[in-house]
Amino acid sequence: MDDDQRDIELSSLEAIYPELQRVDPNDPYTIFLEVPVNPANGVIVTFPNPTTDGAVPADGAVANGAGVRADHHGGADGGLAINPDHNPNNGPDSHRLSHLPPVRLEIGLGSGYPEEKPPSVSVSTNPPWLPDTVVRRLEEDGPRLWEEIGRDMVAYTYIDHVQQAAEDLFGLVDEKEGLEVDTQHKIAVLDYDIKAKKAAFDRETFSCGVCLDPKKGSVCHRMVDCGHVFCIDCLQDFYNNAIKEGDLAAVRCLAPGCAKEREKAAATEKKGKKVRTFISPSELLQIPLEPEVVQRYVTLKYKTELESDKNTIYCPRSWCNGAARSKKHKKPEGFELGEASDEDEGSEVEEDEAGSSGKMKPFKPEKELLAICEDCGFAFCSRCLQSWHGEFVRCSAPRKKDELTEEDIASLEYVKLHTTPCPTCAAPVQKTHGCNHMLCYRCQSHFCYLCSAWLHPDNPYQHFNIQPDGKRNSCYMRLWELEEGDGDDVGLGFAGGRGGGAPAGGAPIPVEHVVPEIEEPEDEDEAHEHARDDRQRDNHNAHGADNRQVGVAREGPLVLRIAGNPPPGAGRGGPRAAGVPPRAPVPPARGGHNQQHPLVGLAGHARAGRGAGGAPARRGGVRGAAQNAGANNRGAGRGGAQQRNGRMAAQGVQLFGPMLEMMRADALPDRLDAPQEAWVRQFVQLALEDREDLLAEMEQDPGFR
């Protein structure tokens, strides 16, 4: 009887393969069986790179994650290298797997089997990773075997045949060195491998090296990096304790010498590449440790890393002091430890070496300057520790905290108020007593204490007298002013040659006041009268100067370019001193240099409308009036406010405020103060001698006293 034969075969098959099942409970003769595919030595499965950048890369990312999990649970094949060497982006994505999804055999023993009909066989895998050719071949094997054994009961023979074929992966590996599987099945295939490994691992028994008890794999953990197995209880106890005590170095494999040996091996094998000997936070979570503990581990690890790096910049906010973001040490997000640090290590070291060999590190603004606090988000400059000012602001490192005390500030204020800078070296000089002819203690320049004008060493007193051309400057007859000295302790407070516009303070005079067309009646005639003469004389004198002092003549062109901008301070001073309408005296060409010019008095003289005529001439006259007024007041009491202002007005005109315009084309000169003026003067002087680089050295000179 046909049926009997099939029943006999099926019952023996069920005895051999207890996992045998029926496809349909109502059809006892169609059975299916899953044949496991566990190649003894594993197989390298390659997933070809997707040709399009569609959703597949995301797929791949997930699968990579799965691959990592595969490692964590170890394999049943104990000792097998289970680290997939997956390089997601370049080259084929390959993994060594030891479990592939099983082959499902569906065998139908129809009526007429075995005598007349072969069994109907269908082979499939889920997902369909098995190539169609193999599937077809296997399916054809059923009828073929049935024929071979003489049309008899072939089911067992066939199943056994497929099982044996599965052992060597149906011959696939021999052909290609590896198995190529469509990338769309990647996740499923990898996932199956993971689960199979985990199941196999769970069934195994291990002897925990810590508690020395034999433990089932299901309560054990295989270390990701080295493969040692410990029981979860011991790992939890040990790591919880270590992290609680902050003993981060202990958070490694518990096998004796394990981490060290791997370090050594890595060092000899491949220089420069560090082997990870600590345990990743994700592995700790898998053991599992409490998330809080792992978080503490991550935080402590990051903190240690930052603290051991001398380049770490901390937030300048005193209430924060968080570390600034850096490429080298990424702040951990959640449980992820930034691992970029390992990669950057090498280049960072090289940089350090370069930095120590040269005196200065190469300036890399984008890298070094902008720092953003990781904790409070404060963006600041890593050099000056002020809030971020952009890449192009020149700043300097802050002085050490206590360096500039209140005392220092007061001292600087005092210096500003009670000294006059040397026109050559800018050394602040305080007059304690005596006349206004000063000799710089540092560079031996002769200069006027009142206006900081450079004086000719041959006859420095000329400055305070009627000039050779018969003019008088603003310091005329003031040689003995402030005879008792300058400063709180020595008498009058005189802002010295720093006067300029600064002490006048207040808002700049509106333009309409500064450049009025109204003229002082007194001066008008005189101005007109002298305008032409003056110009001629000017020219003449300039030539004379050429003969006597080459330097002055060479300065000329420099000043010419900047003659257009009058310092408002001058205009301001005028009315206060003399009650005349404010003017904006445009310093004529050489106004700025008359101190060095033998004919110093020229520009400041009341009747010396020196311009080329017209408005400049008139303005010059006005300025002269202001000065005259100041001079007239002199008798009333020297050092008086009005008088000083008047004098300053004159200074503003005479001095070098306008010259700064060369450097700061649009800036208003009312910001000028004496040091700046002196600086310009000094710069010009040095520039003429081709020694302007000395200036930087002088500026660094702590010559301030």
Added chain:
Amino acid sequence: MASIKRIQKELAECTTSSPAGISVTLPDDSDLHRWHVTLQGPSNTPYAGGAFGLVVSLPPDYPFKPPTVTFATRIYHPNVTNDSQGNICLGVLKHENWKPSTKLVGVLEAVRGLLAEPNPDDPLEARIADEYRQDRAGWEKTAKQYVARYAKGEITWPEKEEGKKA
């Protein structure tokens, strides 16, 4: 407690199938954390024929923390302090090197190995280490004298509280 269980296992291992030249006793049966170990001097060394007492004390959180091992018997050795404390310089016993899966048998064998092969490069007694390197005969002579004087009779175990001092 896992700690007690493991110590029991280790003790059982050491007493039932004790390694060559090593025997373990408990001075106090109720205290598993203090072992008395008798070490037979390895043959072909100056220590041959001597019996050396070792006191092993296990911290409460053993095996997470390393045990401390000291010589109760005076011994002339570059890696053991030449005094009544008998401290040993042994890598595996250092805190940073200790791994919880290191077993006491391994430690004891390492100590015995140190007797067979002193490590003069990492000495506790520099003078003895120098002598060991430069005047081996002199060193052997002194070591044998020490054995004859201290390691021949009954071992005098230190009191529990003053384990390290006595």
